[in-house]
Each structure stands twice: as structure tokens, then as C-alpha cells.
Amino acid sequence: MSQTGAERRAVVLLSGGLDSATVLAIAHRQGYRCHALSMDYGQRHSAELEAARRIASALGAVEHQVIPISLDRFGGSALTDSSIPVPEQAGEGIPVTYVPARNTVFLSIALGWAEVLGARDIFIGVNAVDYSGYPDCRPEFVAAFERLANLATKAGVEGDAFRIHAPLIELTKAQIIGQGSALGVDYALTTSCYQADATGAACGRCDSCRLRAEGFRQAGIADPTRYY
Amino acid sequence: MSQTGAERRAVVLLSGGLDSATVLAIAHRQGYRCHALSMDYGQRHSAELEAARRIASALGAVEHQVIPISLDRFGGSALTDSSIPVPEQAGEGIPVTYVPARNTVFLSIALGWAEVLGARDIFIGVNAVDYSGYPDCRPEFVAAFERLANLATKAGVEGDAFRIHAPLIELTKAQIIGQGSALGVDYALTTSCYQADATGAACGRCDSCRLRAEGFRQAGIADPTRYY
Numbered sequence: 001m002s003q004t005g006a007e008r009r010a011v012v013l014l015s016g017g018l019d020s021a022t023v024l025a026i027a028h029r030q031g032y033r034c035h036a037l038s039m040d041y042g043q044r045h046s047a048e049l050e051a052a053r054r055i056a057s058a059l060g061a062v063e064h065q066v067i068p069i070s071l072d073r074f075g076g077s078a079l080t081d082s083s084i085p086v087p088e089q090a091g092e093g094i095p096v097t098y099v100p101a102r103n104t105v106f107l108s109i110a111l112g113w114a115e116v117l118g119a120r121d122i123f124i125g126v127n128a129v130d131y132s133g134y135p136d137c138r139p140e141f142v143a144a145f146e147r148l149a150n151l152a153t154k155a156g157v158e159g160d161a162f163r164i165h166a167p168l169i170e171l172t173k174a175q176i177i178g179q180g181s182a183l184g185v186d187y188a189l190t191t192s193c194y195q196a197d198a199t200g201a202a203c204g205r206c207d208s209c210r211l212r213a214e215g216f217r218q219a220g221i222a223d224p225t226r227y228y
Numbered sequence: 229m230s231q232t233g234a235e236r237r238a239v240v241l242l243s244g245g246l247d248s249a250t251v252l253a254i255a256h257r258q259g260y261r262c263h264a265l266s267m268d269y270g271q272r273h274s275a276e277l278e279a280a281r282r283i284a285s286a287l288g289a290v291e292h293q294v295i296p297i298s299l300d301r302f303g304g305s306a307l308t309d310s311s312i313p314v315p316e317q318a319g320e321g322i323p324v325t326y327v328p329a330r331n332t333v334f335l336s337i338a339l340g341w342a343e344v345l346g347a348r349d350i351f352i353g354v355n356a357v358d359y360s361g362y363p364d365c366r367p368e369f370v371a372a373f374e375r376l377a378n379l380a381t382k383a384g385v386e387g388d389a390f391r392i393h394a395p396l397i398e399l400t401k402a403q404i405i406g407q408g409s410a411l412g413v414d415y416a417l418t419t420s421c422y423q424a425d426a427t428g429a430a431c432g433r434c435d436s437c438r439l440r441a442e443g444f445r446q447a448g449i450a451d452p453t454r455y456y
Contacts, residue, residue, distance in 0.1 A: 065301060068296065068298065069296075069337075071337075073293060074340055074344045075344055100343035100382070101343060101377075101380060103380065104336040104339060104340075105333070105336040105337055107336075108329055108335075108336040109297075109299075109329075111332060112299060112302055112329035112330070112333060113302045115328035115329060116328050135382060135384070135385040136379075136381070140379055141380055144372070144376045145376060147372055148332065151363065151369045152329060152331065152369055152373075153329060153363055153364070154328070157363040
């Protein structure tokens, strides 16, 4: 049931941010029919999911699913627990914006959908350079998940292997922006801010906003972000 | 934040069936404070979740969470897709009741909750003997998930390792029933049938009913299952 050539399908995890939009553009350019997958996991704001919808449409996804998954029930992260403030300066070690097991959960759900679709390629926009504090953004995590995927599934066991693609993993934010711009990504559609308002406008102060602004500056590309 | 001795916490995946009820009894007997976790994943009937609630309460769980996760959106299994009939005779290979990536998704969510709770022990009732057609019920799958868990998480990376316990993995159904009965599990509370009615009564004809009935017979223990 897997496809080759022009028929290859991929599941692309899409958050609404700059990185995953770039990944969708890369997968599309590589010739995959892209099935975009977003999670409604109790993020503090819905601007991210609105952005994901716009991006999926603008970048040629053949389908976009938003799966509700209540990780906010567990708390433990500034991104899902409103009692933990979002930091405005980078600290030491793993940030409080880390959501426990988030990428493991997202890749697992992507794997289930991929198996049903007959897709064997899953794309994720993790990046080990700018976000090195997150353990589930490292190459060894991605490799371990790929190995698990091929033990966990009917397709994998039958020798029709899954591949987890993390094309941004070794890139700087400036390189990501450069690559996406060359592929025609309109970054005005994306939102990166941890505390964006309902319209998607950004605070300009959180870690994510700082990294993004610095990325545009280093890439020498005009920053289309709207700030509130 | 991890605990030792009398304070140790565990997350126990609880489906409402015979196997996971036995696992909860085992974890409780081992002295863990058990946080039971069930998924509402679009199963065909809600009798399973009702059973899970009764079991969590009867077997001393300190808490029970039911997390909605819409795997039925993807289809692909007789357990979540009403257009695929539940088989009444075991076939060759991987059964159509296989839900793509189900145990990977469930363990990932359990991992996220465990990290927030400070629990380092996760229990799952997978069994490689009676259900050998499911790839995500094998020891190599469980080992690969444990390895992933310790690469994916803040706790794992900091050396406070997670352990995935699958105490039934090498047991026959009769051995599971024998062990649970010795621990006082009331199997009348559990439901195993793939097409149970709203009250939890079983069909007596599907693979799962057959395995269960045969298990009680081989264990020499009276079968409390209600059939419709």
C-alpha cells in the first residue's frame, strides 16, 4: 500500500509556527502529497491553529486534520498550564515551556494516521540548534522514534519501513528562514509567539519571539511579524 | 521529584478489560500509588470506559483520568471504523482489530503524565502470547519504547530513568486469570468483548470473547462474564 514517485504521501506535523511551515514547503517541493496534522493540545491561544489552517492551504497540503488531545489536563508546562508564567528571558537547562513528551505524542499520532493512509514518510520540524534545551528535539530522539515506529506497526514489521524526516534538525533559525523564503513560504502566515493574541500578533519579548526576530535579522530578510 | 518506597507513583494504562485490571492489581500489590489512565479513542462502545471506572475504584487507584483522543478520525481498524466488521474467527497474520499505533500513542500519553506526576514507572497490560498478531504487544516494542522514553524526556535525560512494566507479556490468558484471582480481582467488573452491549454484556463469539472463555476454562476458575 505504500507509494512511490508522484504518488508518495507524507504526514507533516504542522504547528502554525515558522519551522513546521518550512518543513511543509520542503516536503511539498520533494513531491510528496502532504497530509498536514495539527494537535489541539490545550495551547494557551488558538492563533497557532488558525495559522496552521492558513499555512496548510497556502502550501498545498491535500488535507489538514486537527486532533484534540488534552495534554493540558496533566499541566506541567508554561505552554499549557496558565499558573506557570511564560519566561521572557532564556534560562539554564530545559525551559519551562517544555511540554512533557509532546513530540513523542505527536509523532505517535502521526504514525497511526500514516499507517492508515499508506504513507511511510513523516515530517517534523524539530530543531536541535536554537532549542537545544528540549530533549525531544535531538537527532537521537528522532532516530529512536523511527526505530520504534518500525517495531510498533504492521507496515514496519512487514518490512515496509517508516522514515521520520527532520530536515531542519541541524539548521540555524536564519538558515531555516533562508530555505523557506527560497521555497516561497509567506512567513506572515505563521505565528511563533508563546503568548500571541487572538489575531496572531506577537509579544516580541518571549524566547520564541526573540529567536525568530534574530533569525530574520541574520538571514537578511525583512521580518513580516506583527507585534502587539 | 521521583519517589521511592511507600511514595512511589505509577501510571497504569487501564482499558476496562481483563488484562489491564490484572496489571493494576499487580502494581497496587507492589506498593505503587497507582494513577490509572484510560483513553476514549472512539471505541465502538463505551462499556469499556465504564468498566475502567469501576475497576480503578475497586482496585485502589488514587486517581483515574480518561483522555479523549480521536483515533477513529483515521479509521483503519474494525475497533474504531464501523464499516469494517469485527471478525468472529481468528485469521492469519495481523488481525483487522489492530488499531494503528495504538499502544505507541497510549504509552506516549502515559509518559507525559508520568513526567508531570514525578512517576517513573508505567504499567501496560500487553501480552505477546494470546495476541501475537499485534506488533505493539511484543517485548522488543516495549524495550524500544522504554529506550525512547529516556531520550525524549527531561527526567530521562537527567538520569532519572523511566521503566515500562509489562508484567503479563509472557503469560497465557489462564496464567493471567490465575494471578489476578489470587490478587482478588473481580473479573465480573471487566469487559473484553469487541462488541459488548451498553451494559457490558459480551457477544461470546469474537476473538476476544473466545480467548477469555478459554482462559477461565484452562485456569479452572468460574467465568463471571455476562453474555447477551
